[in-house]
Structures are given as C-alpha cells and as structure tokens.
Amino acid sequence: MTSPTQTLPASQRPYATYSPVRLQELTERETLGFVELHPGSRRLHQRALKSLVSGVPMPWMARWAGGFPIYAAHAAGARITDVDGHSYLDFCLGDTGAMGGHSPQALVRATQHRIADGITMMLPTEDAIWVGEELARRFGVSSWQFTLTATDSNRCALRLCRQITGRRKVLVFSYCYHGTVDEAFAIRGHDGVTHARAGNVGAPIDPSETTRAVEFNDLEQLEQALADATVACVLTEPAMTNVGIVLPQPGYHEALRKLTRRYGTLLILDETHTFSAGPGGCTRAWGLEPDVVTIGKAIGGGIPSGAIGVSAEVLERVLSQCDADYEDTGGVGGTLAGNALSVAAMRATLEHLLTAEKYAVMIPLATRLREGLESLLAARALPWNVTQLGCRAEYRFQPTPATNGSSAHAAGDPALEAYLHLYLLNRGVLITPFHNMVLISPDTSVADVERHNELFAAAVDELLDTR
DSSP states (O other), rough: OOOSOOOOOOOOOOOSSHHHHHHHHHHHHHHHHHHHOOHHHHHHHHHHHSSSSGGSSSSGGGSSSSSSSSOOOEEEBBBEEEOOOOOOOSSSSSTTTTOOOBSHHHHHHHHHHHHHHHSOOSSHHHHHHHHHHHHHHHSSSOOOOOESSSHHHHHHHHHHHHHHOOOEEEEEEETOOOOOOOOSSSSOOOSOOOOOTOOOOOOOOGGGEEEEETTTHHHHHHHHHHTSSOOEEEEEEEEBBBBBBOOOTTTHHHHHHHHHHTOEEEEEEEEETTGGGGGTTTHTTTTTSSSSEEGGGGGGTOOOOOEEEEEEHHHHHHHHHTTTTTTTOOSOOOOOTTHHHHHHHHHHIIISSHHHHHHHHHHHHHHHHHHHHHHHHHTOOOOOOEEEEEEEEEEEEESSSOSHHHOOOOOOOOHHHHHHHHHHHHTEEETTTTOOOOOOOOTOHHHHHHHHHHHHHHHHHHHOOOO
C-alpha cells in the first residue's frame, strides 16, 4: 500500500486522465514563456541569490512555479503589478493575508494616522478595546489578547491548555496546518501510531511525545485518542485547509464537542484560513462552541496581526493559576504583540473591510467560480472536484472531495499544479502556490471570476489535446 505521506507520479495515479509526456511538453513551453515575460524578476532573483537564502526572504517563496518568483512592484484591490509591468488578477491575496483587498483606503488611512501618532509604545490604545469587543461579538468567546501571527496564537493556546488541565498531550489531525507549531507536524501512520511528517525540520523532540494525530472526520480514532484523559486540547481548523479544503461530515463537529467535553479536553478552533466562511468564521456560521479561538493574517489586512480568544470558563481557570507567570515567563507574544499599528489595522479591517455586507458579495462570487469550474469539469468528464468554503474555493485532482488530510495529500499532483499555475501566470492570473486555492476579495469582480475559469478551461483543453 502506498503511504499517505507520498504522492504518486501522474502516470500511476488512478485519476490521471492526461498524457505525462504532453504535460511535460506544455510545462516546458510555459516555463520558457515565463522566463521571457519576466526578465526584471529574473535579474532581481539572480541578484538575491547572493544575499538571501535560495534568493528569497522566506523559504516557501522559492517554490513558485517557473524557477524564480515574480517580484511585486504594486498592489491595489484585487490586482498586483510586477517589476516587468505585468498586471495580474490576484486570487492568492497573500494566502488570506489580503483577503480584504490590497491596500484598501480604510486600512491605508487608519495605519497612516497611527504611524503618525506612534507605532508601538508598550501601552494600550482604545482601538484594542474596540477590536476585543468586535472579536467577542463575532466568535462568541469573551476575552481576547493579541499576538503578531496565528502561529504565536496557537503556541500560546497550547501552553494555556496544558497549564490549566495539567495534561501534556495535544491532539491534531493528519496533514493539518497551524503555522510553525512543532506539535502540529505530526501524522497518523498506517500502524495507528503518531509519526513526524516527512521533511520536518529540527523538531525539539519526537512529535509522538507531545502529540496524538488522528484522521479528520474519524470519530472512532478521535475517541480512542481522548479516552485515557491525558490530552489537554484538540487543535483544529473547523475545516482543514492548505491540503485542499476538507469539510467536516454532517454531525462531526457536534460529536467532536461532545467527546472533548466528555474527556475533559479543551477545544481550540484555528480560524485563520476558515475566516473565509463569514464574518465570524465557521464558529459563527456553523454555531460552534470552542473553548479557545485563534486567528491571524486576514484580520490585520496584511499588517502582522494575530489574536487568541478564550471563553469565560477558560479565563477563570487561567486566572486561578496563581503560580503561573503569564505576564513574563509564560507570557503571550513578545514586545511588539498588540502594538498600536497592528491593532489599528485590525480595527480598520473588521470595521470596514471584512464585514457581513462584504461577505454577502464575496461568497456568491466564489459560488459562481465553483459552479463554473464544476460545469467545465463535467463537460470534459474530468474526475476532479471543486470544494468551497465561503469566499474560498479549491480544485483537487480526485473524483470526490477528500474526507481527511491523508487522502487529500495523496491526491496532490505537483507536476500538474505547476503547469496550471504557470499557464495562469503567463496570462495574468495569480492563484495560491503549492495548492490550488482561489480566494475572492471585496474588489474581485464577475469578470475576474469568468477570466479565471476561461483560462482554466483553456489550460485543461490544451492538456487533453492528444493530437
């Protein structure tokens, strides 16, 4: 049996409906075209190789299709312009960091005013109160603190849960994504044992010592993992992302909440990506009842921001830990966490950009995109699927949506993804790298959606053409 940690080559995948030779030919053509179209970006990348690791400020930027990344010069709304003067319809949107659009005026004004009046002062501002009240209203947990990233929020949440439960273990789902949290780089193997994910870098200890990994949507595995009452918390997205979109099956969240309460385990919902579901994420849209909510990226409109919210019960337990030094030794974030600029950006984003009124426009556009893709896939008898979560959609190369992270990971097709991404890039459309996420912003138009689908259809038709 093929391990779920491996991706089958296209020629061996059961749902491959194209010629690997044809795919290689087209990818080579598109790569040559990409290089010809982007001489400025190529020059900058060659220069960057002398001072930046792999020629990029962050390692994952080296994975863009084409051999080097496009260098951005300007972004506004749902458009990016690169250093070679090419304009792109942006469906990546900073992998949700710019879900409210690039540099919207409300955000620009608020941050300009804040910069002029002090960026970080180790003192709170009134904006912080407004943001805390708004997050409490949206997500239903009463008390909030701020960080700079969702990773910071998740790390803090795990520490709090371990402290107040007195338990060491945490539970995650195979192929989950929670930033660079050490405990989350774990999967359940075919032997039923938790293992480190392939490629994990410098883990302080084997993840099996800190973590139990089970498959999403598998209630039997979940209960077995919780039954000995040694798991402090479950850390999960309401729907899995970053490995495609894996939606919960009917009744799963109700059972998850029931089981965590039965075994005294706290429930952390990471809404960083699932904030696409609506103004209160999946927590509000689906009526969920977490003990802790973590979130980052999108709430600051691109300014580094994160937040952690806890229920009244959790807060009471936290405050009762008289020997725990939350303010220093085990505190939240660092000196810049909750700085005035980040908080001003969060207020502007929540007050003006990612509102119920904006989602009422964004989500139907994502539905239009999904339905258009489904129609063109059906017309070509392609055994692929499209999954939607609010204003976020993703196409995957298997007949039906995955029900857990391992099956979603196994269906990945890096060679096919590289071709599709290059085809779109060379024609002015940008989607999220490493997978096929398409995100809608308040500035995305019907014409933008139709252009994406038109180019996707053209790319597929060229691939299927065996003449």
